[in-house]
Amino acid sequence: MIRVESLRKKFKKLQALDDISAVFSSGQVISLIGPNGSGKTTLIKTILGMVRADSGHIYVNAKPIDGDPGYRSKIGYMPQIGRYPDNMKVGHLFSMMKNIRTMPDAELDTDLLVRFNLVSIFDKPMRTLSGGTRQKVSAALAFYFNPDILILDEPTAGLDPLSSEILKEKILQEKKKNKLILITSHILSDLDELTTHIMYLQEGKMIFLKDINTLRRETGEDRLVKAIAGIMRTDKKNALWIDEVLAMKAGKEHP
Amino acid sequence: MLKLTRYVLYDIIRSRVVLAYAVFLLLVSLSLFNLEDNPSKAILSLLNIVLIVVPLISMIFTTIHYYNSYEFIELMLSQPLSRTRILLSEYAGVAISMITAFLIGIGIPVLIYVPDAVGATLVLTGCGLTLVFTSIAFLASVKARDKARGIGSVLLLWFYFSLIYDGLVLLILFSLSDYPMEKFTLLLAALNPVDLGRISIMLKLDVSALMGYTGALYKEFFGSNAGVLFTSAMMVLWTAVPLWTALLVFRKKDL
């Protein structure tokens, strides 16, 4: 569904993407992981056309993305930090998006809208919303148009455990509908059970893109985090970040 | 396109700045027309408003609006919309609201109190300058990295067009006073939209002075049908070229 070919992007001195090539297909849930500044968000934004690559190509459904912006109607995007026009009311935001994407009401996926109970805050301006509520709005918007591809940037960050669980269930449902789901995450734990593939980026380079079973087999670790940590340990690359991940993991296990 | 412009307009009207601008202009023009016994003196003061305040407010408002709509633009970019369409919608929204405010604040009072060629020219010039400086401010905003730089650069541009440029013209005319400079001066005037606007009003207001020795040449040029066409064409260029450049920059920009 998405093919990325030797993508490069440089911001001033920082090489954000360094020769990335990958193929993502429907039915996959890909976890994009890597330390801060490893290029996860840049990759996502490049796929969305918000960042222009210096070189390389991206194809969505076998069509290059730099021609027609119509391919984005197949994508639902949930940004890391959802920023919306301050004065716009929540309800207005949804009706506007509906108006722009021109999709009949019957085809809309209002599942999250209902489960997050967003309809009750339809008349509140965006600026009055808390960070968590904004995330709910972003999530609901991403799924609203029932897209074939979902790109979720740190989806559970800032969500309370209950909402986080709702979102996870939703992702699982969509996975079953044979959609392609790209998730970036800093913390792996809560996405363990969803992921089919792991794409690991560091300093703009793709270190690996493997399906999770292969990964487990290679490392002999059952838990995803440990599996990755195992790889990182052997590489001794950026051990600090791995320790950080493990520390958080440990914290969650022993409160 | 109109769909998006509608949302831009909605956002601008909600912020009430444009409303304040319209009320400010209306207060200024009404008090000028009521305080001065002589409407032609009020026209002179309004001339300064049109030549100085309108470009300044147009540019600053555009820049602030652009940075305030960054979220909206980001949101739109993840939708199946082309960048050209997004920026043009933004431009149309800002230009329509600024021109409406100008027409309410200055256009209507002028056409009521001074319904002659001078009044009409003043209103047309104000609309033209609004379009031109909105377009220039879009270019500056798209190019500048942050809000502070954006506002700084539009202030500099405003200073250049309304003051420094004429100072340079004066300097050139004096240092080359031994040569016949009339034709060259025409060219110089065409390279500044504020001067073009000023000259169109001057042709109506100071027609007697312009019939003098050198003035006659200016009048002959700008006052003829060809001159009016030329002035309009230059104003269109001054709107189109910065906007076009802004589009080119915006299309390549990473957001």
Added chain:
Amino acid sequence: MLLTILNLCIVVMLSANTIEVGKDRRGGTLRQAVSLAKSGDTILLYPGVYNEGNIIISRSLHLLGIGSPVLDGELKNELLTLSGHGIVVKGITFRNAGYSSMNDFAAIKVIDATGVRIENNTIENSSFAIHFANSTLSVIRGNTIRGNNKSEHSSGNGIHLWKCSQMLVENNSIEGHRDGIYFEFVTFSVIVQNRSERNIRYGLHFMFSNDDHYEANVFRNNGAGVAVMFSKKVTMVNNHFEENWGAAAYGILLKEIKEGTIIRNTFLKNTVGIFMEGSSRLLIEKNNFRNNGWAVKVQASCDENDFGFNNFFGNSFDISTNGTMMLNRFYSNYWDRYEGYDLDRDGVGDVPFHPVSMYGMIIENNPTTLILLRSFMVSLLDKAEKAIPSLTPENLIDDKPVIKPNRL
């Protein structure tokens, strides 16, 4: 021929000293009538077109047109030449008087005459229309004069007076000539209620003419406005000078004028309202200057002129001068540019007004800079100059500018 003479004799006999020409298509020629008429006779000219060439009248005749008969010169001849006293020409249309580069042919020429009255005639397509030379105590009244508006050289003046005295030019309407009204060596004469428009050069032109008075005339849209030159004691009252536009066009051009007065005139939309050169001891009071390019240009060669109680509205420049010396007085004028205050509320501004702007001086030096008129930079320059005067003449100030326009 015999029959006509017979007819004419009958007419002469019937009305002792009234001769009718052209009535009921009878009668002889005007030339015959003039030659037959005695001093004091009246000739009535009935409708028709008379192509009789130049007719000379040297006796005291009244030539009266009835129902506007036409004298046509076929562009070859002078039409009427008058000389003597008490001649009246009234109600006749003159057309196509000849042009010669040697002589000043005119529709009506009056030489060495006194007490002549030229009234209610229409004069069309003639180079000179009414031409008086060496005459006195005559009246030119109610004539309509339309020139053919050719070049300055091939066209003559509408009403041309040379070496005359005690003349009255009243209620005429002149257009399309070289000068509408031309006075040279004319003294103690009055010009009232005339309209002089669209003439190639001046609406009114004075040369070496002293002690004259002109009042309530309208001079509009003439090539160069009105010129009063080398004259003394001319009074100009209540006239309108409008839309005299051009590089060398003025409401009034004053050159070498002494002791004149210019009172209650209106200067509207002229390139320059009054241009003064070498003029002195003029009183310029209670005039309205409105929407002119320059209301008044006073050259440095002028002295002892008084500008008082005038109103200045909407002029691009109020006063301009070419030097730094100023020997003229400005007082109690209303300036719409005045930004001073009147704390004691006596109607007089508490700070003096400098009518010459910095930019006005710049324009004098470098006319190309007119392109910067009304720019922000220019108004800043003017403000700076007001705060710290350096270029503008220090003593060109109105000490007592009035706050409200003077009532005229």
